[in-house]
Amino acid sequence: MAKAAKSLPPVALLLPLSGVHAALGRSMARAAGLAQGLEKKALIILDTGGTPEGAGAAARQALKQGAGIVFGPLLSAEAGAVLAAVGTRVPVVSFSNDPALLDSGLFLLGITADQAVAPLLRYARGRGVRRVALAVGSDSWSAQIAAAATRVAAAEGLELQRGPGSQPDALLVGTIAEGAQQGPAARAAGVQLLGAFSGINGSQEPLAAIEGAWLSAPDPTRFADFAARFEAQVGAPPGVIAGLAYDAAGIAVALRKSGGEDRSALLSPTGFPGVCGAVRFRENGSADRAMAILAVEQGRFRVIVGGASA
Missing domain, CATH: 3.40.50.2300 (Response regulator)
Structure with missing residues (x-):
């Protein structure tokens, strides 16, 4: 060999x-x-x-x-x-x-939007989420997140909201910056924040603004x-x-x-x-791609589901 x-x-x-x-x-x-x-x-x-x-x-x-x-x-x-x-x-x-x-x-x-979105929405659905609001920007990654969320929501039986409506169970964002902007209001309203990220570099960033969020990312x-x-x-x-x-x-x-x-x-x-x-x-x-599901707890990442194999 x-x-x-x-x-x-x-x-x-x-x-x-x-x-x-x-x-x-x-x-x-x-x-x-x-x-x-x-x-x-x-x-x-x-x-x-x-x-x-x-x-x-x-x-x-x-x-x-x-x-x-x-x-x-x-x-x-x-x-x-x-x-x-x-x-x-x-x-x-x-x-x-x-x-x-x-x-x-x-x-x-x-790392594609499909790889980031699919495991996160499946995990959220398993935890009781049924209605997901989408809060992403207008750049290429955001467009890919929106398209992936549409496909996964249809496959998983989730309702995807793209604008104002009844209060969702969860709010999906595509970057930490978007999460920091939307996170405090979502948390105050009892809405679960979801982050489908292309990567978090394994670092413990200042994460107070997205405390309690569930994220998909490569396993840190x-x-x-x-x-x-x-x-x-x-x-x-x-x-x-x-x-x-x-x-x-x-x-x-x-x-x-x-x-x-x-x-x-x-x-x-x-x-x-x-x-x-x-x-x-x-x-x-x-x-x-094997992606991990993480929770933000006390400003740190905790691995909920490890990314063992694709």
Whole structure:
């Protein structure tokens, strides 16, 4: 098995190491470097510059250097250029969470609204919630939260309110900032606050404004070890996107140990563990992700339901 792994082609990581997202790209590169079992010679890190043109050039360079699988790009705007350059020659696992990229040929490793909303609303329904009000903004993540909530509410038999009406059982928000704005009034009215977040970085943030909220997020207990090692090396705590880069390197290690980096290997029914939640990829490029349910109690996160497996 070890001999087969050594003969595999290298893994390419396409990151914005220059341009406006350079700091984030460098953070992701450092996180990937912490993964155990992936030799430096097996990992090619290439700069996309955060642009479609740069991403396409990086993808072509990855193929020239013999990459057997591509992780990246970070931005959905870069994805088309990478796909145009790579085609179906090697699998592409993007860090994006943009549902518009589904069925495009690449896989999405980013935390999606469906992954955040579904377990939270199912948990809430099991605790007696029947009527949920939606309080999200107008940005892309908010639109994805609204669409996911509509699908899940219909499947779970929940009533979803988008405007004024009778008092709901729960109020769904998509960011901690929205929760802080809406939380005190909801709590005073006896309405359960629900937060479907793309990540909370495992940190104990000032959470007084969302005291009592139920949240869905990657399990902070699984994120903690990676976060400690990252901070010891870099001097600052990692964000969730850095965690995704670490998980990408972990997936690469798992693929190399199994002896394959092709699409069928990525579609393994057993999936892949990760600090941002275990994932199991589907044919259309989406993924099941194990998310935890947390409660905010006395300004701290308490894990109610752990994110064991996807």
